[in-house]
Amino acid sequence: MTSTAPLHQAGHLAPVPDEISAVDLPVEGALPPELVGRYLRNGPNPLPGETTPHWFIGHGMLHGVRLRGGRAEWYRNRWVRTRALAGESMIGPEGIDHGVGVANTHIVAHAGKIMALVESSFPHVVTPDLETVGVCDFDGRLTTAMTAHPKTDPVTGELHFFGYGFVPPFLTYHRLSAAGELVTSAEIAVPGPTMVHDFAITDRHAVFLDLPMVFSFDRLEHGMPFAWDDAYGARIGVMPLDRPGEVRWFDVEPNYVFHVGNAHTDAAGRVVLDAARYAAADAVAMWDGIGTDPAGIASGAAATGYARLHRWTLDPATGTVTETALHDRGIEFPTVDDALVGRAARYRYAVADTGGSAAVVKMDVDGALTAHDLGPDTVAGEAVFVPSARAGRAEDDGWLLTITTRRDGSASRLLVLDATDVGGAPVAAVTLPRGVPAGFHGSWIDDAELAAP
Numbered sequence: 001m002t003s004t005a006p007l008h009q010a011g012h013l014a015p016v017p018d019e020i021s022a023v024d025l026p027v028e029g030a031l032p033p034e035l036v037g038r039y040l041r042n043g044p045n046p047l048p049g050e051t052t053p054h055w056f057i058g059h060g061m062l063h064g065v066r067l068r069g070g071r072a073e074w075y076r077n078r079w080v081r082t083r084a085l086a087g088e089s090m091i092g093p094e095g096i097d098h099g100v101g102v103a104n105t106h107i108v109a110h111a112g113k114i115m116a117l118v119e120s121s122f123p124h125v126v127t128p129d130l131e132t133v134g135v136c137d138f139d140g141r142l143t144t145a146m147t148a149h150p151k152t153d154p155v156t157g158e159l160h161f162f163g164y165g166f167v168p169p170f171l172t173y174h175r176l177s178a179a180g181e182l183v184t185s186a187e188i189a190v191p192g193p194t195m196v197h198d199f200a201i202t203d204r205h206a207v208f209l210d211l212p213m214v215f216s217f218d219r220l221e222h223g224m225p226f227a228w229d230d231a232y233g234a235r236i237g238v239m240p241l242d243r244p245g246e247v248r249w250f251d252v253e254p255n256y257v258f259h260v261g262n263a264h265t266d267a268a269g270r271v272v273l274d275a276a277r278y279a280a281a282d283a284v285a286m287w288d289g290i291g292t293d294p295a296g297i298a299s300g301a302a303a304t305g306y307a308r309l310h311r312w313t314l315d316p317a318t319g320t321v322t323e324t325a326l327h328d329r330g331i332e333f334p335t336v337d338d339a340l341v342g343r344a345a346r347y348r349y350a351v352a353d354t355g356g357s358a359a360v361v362k363m364d365v366d367g368a369l370t371a372h373d374l375g376p377d378t379v380a381g382e383a384v385f386v387p388s389a390r391a392g393r394a395e396d397d398g399w400l401l402t403i404t405t406r407r408d409g410s411a412s413r414l415l416v417l418d419a420t421d422v423g424g425a426p427v428a429a430v431t432l433p434r435g436v437p438a439g440f441h442g443s444w445i446d447d448a449e450l451a452a453p
Contacts, residue, residue: 008055012379012405012438015045015058016077022433025065025072029428031416032399034389035067037446038128039401039414041381042116043439044104045079054224055290059085060104060116062130063403063436065414068447072414072430080104080116080124081132090121096165098122098145099135105148106441109449110159111180117148119164119197128450138182144172148441149198149260154339160206160241162188164196166215166225171196173206173244186244188237195226200263200273201241201342207263207273207314208237208247211256213287228284230254236321238271238314250314250321256283261309261334264344270315274326274365276334276350277310306330309348309363327363333382333441334363337395347396349383349419360402360415362422370422379438380404385419386444396420399427401444403436412436 009015044058052058060080066073079085080103090100101121108115115123115136123146125133137143144163151160157178164171170193175184188208193215200207212232216225234254237247261274278286285305309326331350348363352371358379359371374380380402387398400417414430 006051009046009051010409012407012409012435013055014409014435015048015437016061016434017048019076019078020433021074021076023074025075025433026431027072027428028431029416029426031067031070031072031428031430032388033070035386035399035416035444036069037444037449038064038066039384039403039442039444040064040107040114040130041403041436041439041442042103042105042107043437044102045437047085056104056224057102058104059102060118060124061437061439062107062116062126063439064130065430065432075430075432076130077434077436078126078130078132080126082124083135095167098143099137101145104440106443108150108152108443109445110150110152110176111178112450113180114445114450117146117150119148120145122146128445138176138180141182141185142174143185144169144174146174147196147199151199151201151341152338153201153203154341154343155203160201162196162199162206162208164193166193170194171208171210173208173239175241175244184244188239188245188247192232194232197258198260198275200260200275202263202265202271203342204241204265205263205271206239206241207260207271208239209257209260209275210235210237210249212254213256213283224290226287228256228280228287230280236273236312236314238316248316248319250312250319252312252321253323254280254283255310256286258307259332259334261348261350262336262341262343262345264342266313266344268315269317270313272311272313272344274309274311274334274348276307276332278305278307282306307332309334309350311365326365326367327369329361329369331361331363335383335385337385337387337398339387340395345395347419349385349400349422351380351383351402353379360400360417360422362396362400362419372417372422372424372426374404377407378404379407380415381438382441383417384442384444394420403432403439403442405436405438409435409437 045061282305
């Protein structure tokens with residue numbers, strides 16, 4: 001990449017020019033034998049010679065590492081073979097075509113299918129070896145885009161998600177059965193088109209974020225057509241899962257949230273939500289920073305504004321809401337044990353980088369924070385929790401998996417940390433055959449998840 005590349009295509013954000021495969025990867029330490037599956041991660045990767053106007057716009061590229069028997073059997077990377085990759089536009093003479101999209105944000109498994117996601121389009125199904133199968137609209141039942149942040153209920157196995165759009169309906173809730181059938185769709189009434197990137201569920205609610213990052217025609221030329229709008233207001237909506245479309249809204253202080261940590265319904269019936277929250281001034285600085293220098297948010301905090309783990313407690317009985325900062329450290333990409341999605345959980349995991357040393361952090365909601373510091377020359381991607389198989393395990397009994405990349409883009413590793421001792425030495429580190437550009441979200445997909453129900 002030449003020196004004329006935009007900042008979102010340079011250094012640890014620089015796209016790779018090709019697809020490769022490698023086997024029998026070098027491992028430092030010892031990979032836990034319980035890790036039998038694939039760590040898959042998605043992110044933007046423009047084609048060679050292609051310059052994009054914004055970091056969020058590049059074509060989706062999947063990076064995968066296969067672990068089994070204490071070995072790292074392979075690494076491979078593949079572009080998602082979308083119609084956008086073939087040069088088609090999602091905006092046509094009949095409006096928006098949700099079958100066209102870059103599929104660059106997340107990759108998840110449900111009902112035996114692996115899906116590459118971006119919030120503007122339908123999901124794309126891929127094989128365990130990262131070859132593209134094609135677009136999925138759930139037998140024609142999905143008529144909106146699908147968020148890149150669906151939530152699987154760990155008890156029912158149902159997948160809850162939503163789609164947002166620039167024209168009505170602006171926000172729509174959807175639910176897949178455990179078998180992968182789209183069984184519920186309901187419009188959520190909101191005043192206008194806003195960027196709804198993430199949401200939350202509890203065992204009995206869906207929680208929506210209606211925040212003032214609003215669609216703007218003036219921003220179209222910058223690639224991401226959204227801008228902060230003080231006049232829009234900010235609110236959080238609570239919808240009973242057994243009454244789709246019926247939402248109780250709570251006004252909150254202006255803020256923006258890219259990523260939710262978790263939510264649960266407490267014993268008093270209150271909904272407790274925590275997320276990486278940008279205060280108003282930080283949200284404006286963050287959004288402007290992503291457009292010009294996204295290196296900060298790629299490694300845990302925006303270039304000039306950062307998020308803090310924050311909690312809202314919403315009481316449907318009284319209509320009151322309380323807001324509390326849980327930690328003061330700048331973080332992004334908060335994650336939780338998937339077995340506790342929508343339930344009370346003590347720990348969140350995230351990445352942090354306020355310009356000095358990047359780190360993977362473990363946050364206790366009671367206040368303690370532990371960091372695995374990576375030093376000034378390395379950045380970490382989202383840290384995914386993988387539970388151990390021990391009976392009666394503690395909540396943090398397991399591992400954190402993350403891809404780390406040198407800031408100059410020269411090299412990457414798959415890092416495996418002991419989640420009970422995040423600040424300690426890595427359990428294992430897999431040397432990858434190339435530098436992997438900092439990207440967005442990934443998943444650990446155990447072999448057992450790929451058996452259809």
